[in-house]
Amino acid sequence: MKKRFAYILPLLALLAASCKKDNYDPPQARLHGRLVYQGQGIPVEYNQVPFQLYQFGFGKVGPVSNTTFTQEGTFSVLLFEGDYKLTVPNGQGPFLWKKLPDGRPDSIAIKISGDQQLDLEVTPFYMIRNVNMSAASGKVTATFALEKIVNGADGKNVERVNLYINKTAFVSSGGDYSIASSQKNAGAITDPASVSMEVTVPALVPAQSYIFARVGLKLQGVEDMIFSPVTKINL
Amino acid sequence: MKKIFSIILLASMFAGGCKPESEFLTVDPTNILNNEQAFNDPALVLSMLANFYNRQSDFSTVKNWESMADFSESFPSQNGGPKSIVERNQWDFGAWSTWDYTLIRELNLFLQRLSAATKLKDDEKKRFAAEGRFLRAYYYFEMVKRMGGVPLVLEPMTWDYKGDPTYLQHARTTEAAMYDFVIAEMQAIRNDLPADVNVKSRASRGAALAMECRAALYAGSIAKYGGLTPSVSLPGGEVGIPVAKAQDYYTKSLAAAQLLITGTAGTYGLYKRNADLSENFAALFYDKVSNPESIFIEDFKLKSGKVHGFTQVNQPRFGAEEEEGGRINPSLNLVQAFEKLDNTFGPLPIKDGAGNPIYYNNQTDIFAGRDARLAGTVMLPGTSFKRRQVDIWAGYVLADGSVITGDDRGSQKTLPGQTQPVQVVGFDGPIHGKEFTAQSGFYLRKYLDPTVGSGSRGTGSEVPFIRYRYAEVLLNAAEAAFELGQTGVAAGYMNQVRERAGLIVPLGAGDINLGRIMHERRAELSFEGHIVFDQKRWRNAHVLWDGVPMNEADLLSNIGSPAKHNTQPYSLWPYKIHHPGSPTHGKWIYRIIKSPLVTGTNRFRLGNYYSFINNDIRSNNPKIVPNPNQD
Numbered sequence: 064m065k066k067r068f069a070y071i072l073p074l075l076a077l078l079a080a081s082c083k084k085d086n087y088d089p090p091q092a093r094l095h096g097r098l099v100y101q102g103q104g105i106p107v108e109y110n111q112v113p114f115q116l117y118q119f120g121f122g123k124v125g126p127v128s129n130t131t132f133t134q135e136g137t138f139s140v141l142l143f144e145g146d147y148k149l150t151v152p153n154g155q156g157p158f159l160w161k162k163l164p165d166g167r168p169d170s171i172a173i174k175i176s177g178d179q180q181l182d183l184e185v186t187p188f189y190m191i192r193n194v195n196m197s198a199a200s201g202k203v204t205a206t207f208a209l210e211k212i213v214n215g216a217d218g219k220n221v222e223r224v225n226l227y228i229n230k231t232a233f234v235s236s237g238g239d240y241s242i243a244s245s246q247k248n249a250g251a252i253t254d255p256a257s258v259s260m261e262v263t264v265p266a267l268v269p270a271q272s273y274i275f276a277r278v279g280l281k282l283q284g285v286e287d288m289i290f291s292p293v294t295k296i297n298l
Numbered sequence: 299m300k301k302i303f304s305i306i307l308l309a310s311m312f313a314g315g316c317k318p319e320s321e322f323l324t325v326d327p328t329n330i331l332n333n334e335q336a337f338n339d340p341a342l343v344l345s346m347l348a349n350f351y352n353r354q355s356d357f358s359t360v361k362n363w364e365s366m367a368d369f370s371e372s373f374p375s376q377n378g379g380p381k382s383i384v385e386r387n388q389w390d391f392g393a394w395s396t397w398d399y400t401l402i403r404e405l406n407l408f409l410q411r412l413s414a415a416t417k418l419k420d421d422e423k424k425r426f427a428a429e430g431r432f433l434r435a436y437y438y439f440e441m442v443k444r445m446g447g448v449p450l451v452l453e454p455m456t457w458d459y460k461g462d463p464t465y466l467q468h469a470r471t472t473e474a475a476m477y478d479f480v481i482a483e484m485q486a487i488r489n490d491l492p493a494d495v496n497v498k499s500r501a502s503r504g505a506a507l508a509m510e511c512r513a514a515l516y517a518g519s520i521a522k523y524g525g526l527t528p529s530v531s532l533p534g535g536e537v538g539i540p541v542a543k544a545q546d547y548y549t550k551s552l553a554a555a556q557l558l559i560t561g562t563a564g565t566y567g568l569y570k571r572n573a574d575l576s577e578n579f580a581a582l583f584y585d586k587v588s589n590p591e592s593i594f595i596e597d598f599k600l601k602s603g604k605v606h607g608f609t610q611v612n613q614p615r616f617g618a619e620e621e622e623g624g625r626i627n628p629s630l631n632l633v634q635a636f637e638k639l640d641n642t643f644g645p646l647p648i649k650d651g652a653g654n655p656i657y658y659n660n661q662t663d664i665f666a667g668r669d670a671r672l673a674g675t676v677m678l679p680g681t682s683f684k685r686r687q688v689d690i691w692a693g694y695v696l697a698d699g700s701v702i703t704g705d706d707r708g709s710q711k712t713l714p715g716q717t718q719p720v721q722v723v724g725f726d727g728p729i730h731g732k733e734f735t736a737q738s739g740f741y742l743r744k745y746l747d748p749t750v751g752s753g754s755r756g757t758g759s760e761v762p763f764i765r766y767r768y769a770e771v772l773l774n775a776a777e778a779a780f781e782l783g784q785t786g787v788a789a790g791y792m793n794q795v796r797e798r799a800g801l802i803v804p805l806g807a808g809d810i811n812l813g814r815i816m817h818e819r820r821a822e823l824s825f826e827g828h829i830v831f832d833q834k835r836w837r838n839a840h841v842l843w844d845g846v847p848m849n850e851a852d853l854l855s856n857i858g859s860p861a862k863h864n865t866q867p868y869s870l871w872p873y874k875i876h877h878p879g880s881p882t883h884g885k886w887i888y889r890i891i892k893s894p895l896v897t898g899t900n901r902f903r904l905g906n907y908y909s910f911i912n913n914d915i916r917s918n919n920p921k922i923v924p925n926p927n928q929d
Contacts, residue, residue, distance in 0.1 A: 153926065237845050239897060
């Protein structure tokens, strides 16, 4: 019995010690920020617009972080300290990202040491301005203006606008993200400076006295939509 | 003296027992054949080929029912696992990807060693080489469908141990070059393959023509419709084909199809052996006796170790031969898409003009007057399998419209005005969330084997998986002809396929458009692994699966239109009327139901058009450019 203990104790001590030796501290430096255009945030669709962080010198190709912006257009990652590059892949997002002469997306070099805020200045194809939402007699009404930001060869035309409503604060087109929506195609928009849409609120089960809504703008040839901020409306 | 003698004796014994030192380690193994031995016996070469045939991959195959259950064409009746098909909102970028360069290398080695073989007869050698090249092209075709252009490696590469792997790293070829390769290989080898209709599980001239026809059609439509999604392309052409090439590909596709149709590869034809057109359509998949329709199949054989359990997992649960079944439940979306016999589309008649339910005497009456392929593809309520009627009904509807039903298969309750409990729900369901029951109101019929024992785990089924069949060649020919402006020719080919399905009112040249062709392929080829690749090449997948939830009005409008979105599977449940004294007592009504389990919507993103090439592959070979629109 005594002999057995004599083995076990040093073994346990070794195990306890090795735990500390073998493990890195978790990444602790936070990099966070949002997509902005002239100081105004750009909301996008939840889990659809990605950004990538690269760190060089570890032998493998590929991003170390490959995540998406939140629906408010913000991001936040925990990183080890070091040098990184951040980019948005080609063809992602309802905005123009700087490109290199050969067509590959440009990147931003970031030196991480401690917490850091980094706002990403981009040029959206359009902006949704002056959004006004209200609810009356079982309907949500939205009025807003569409302002074309990118003109010329890179400019895109409107395909449609949608008004989405949902029971939770996640609002976009997907299955869990809208309980009802209405749509207006480009042809039905007579004056982009003043668009008005409404959607009927369906029966809410279980009942709740408020609803979340936002407007989405789909452009021709761009997969991701531009959104207005999520608004909570009391019914 | 005696000692010396014994030493000499011992030494001489050793000397005699040993080979020369130089040969000491060169002993032929007794359990491994070397290349020379293996490639000099036709039976051994065939066994190597058998291994390669076995390793080809298909999407949507009878070996894996989950791969058939997606795309809102059906509802997966299982708790956990594949149920996530209806819970997720989008496909992973890595979905459908394949990257088996081990198979490619071994095929290349096979071809190299075969050409060095000395003792095989010339005609044997030619056929084996053609089969090896057929299988290599088959896999490259499978890769290009999913990944776009990939490194086209045609010789076995060997590592030189010098530490620099760059000479082994090949860049991706263009997507067009991949299709050109498949087409050119098929043209080169087809005359070395037997023109025999009965060669089905090995490469034949018919299989080569069918593959050429399909590959050229795919390339043609990617070229023509690539403009609809301009961002799905790469500057180097690894993804996307220039529009100028479309005409040429369609011409090649039509030519290959016509060679096959005119009988140069043997007399293939549509399967028409049964006067009951629905039974006939179902039988074309299980009848193995010199079936004139199948061209190239993956064969299975009872008691050989190569059987599959597709019937076992999909048979009707009531009276099944095993304690399972009913996995794939086709959706109402698919069921209602089958045409009426006057070539028009329409929802199943559930309500009359005033919104009152329509009462049916028999459960099957509602499906009357439709395309015979419906009952050949889907097991409808009230029809039979293995001479046992499927028991699909959801409960009793009382006079006041309320429903009496149970939450277990065939459960019993007492109806108002009665004293004895009676069965209030079918032994095959449907019951929400109850696996094995027909939760969408339907079971799958296609590929189910009516042989006794096919549904039991110990026996399994030997129904083959058909990779190429004559009806598809006809539809390929029709599509290629339509794209080349020969609408009359296209109508002719389509009418042959439609006539077999009971649609005897022929389509005229003016009726043919891409929407018709899309619809025809869905009706004829559903659950055969075509839908995702077809929608991808037409660049219609992001329209069809747009991620927008469906409602009932959506479901019932625009049936047959290619732009109709199809993001959530719907159900159709039969109910029995309990209203003693009323003329409707005992009749059937139907209700459209959306299962509460369907919480997700299918969204096909632009990045799904080509599968993700993962970072490991790209780390090992930096020459590989990533596919577009993926993060």
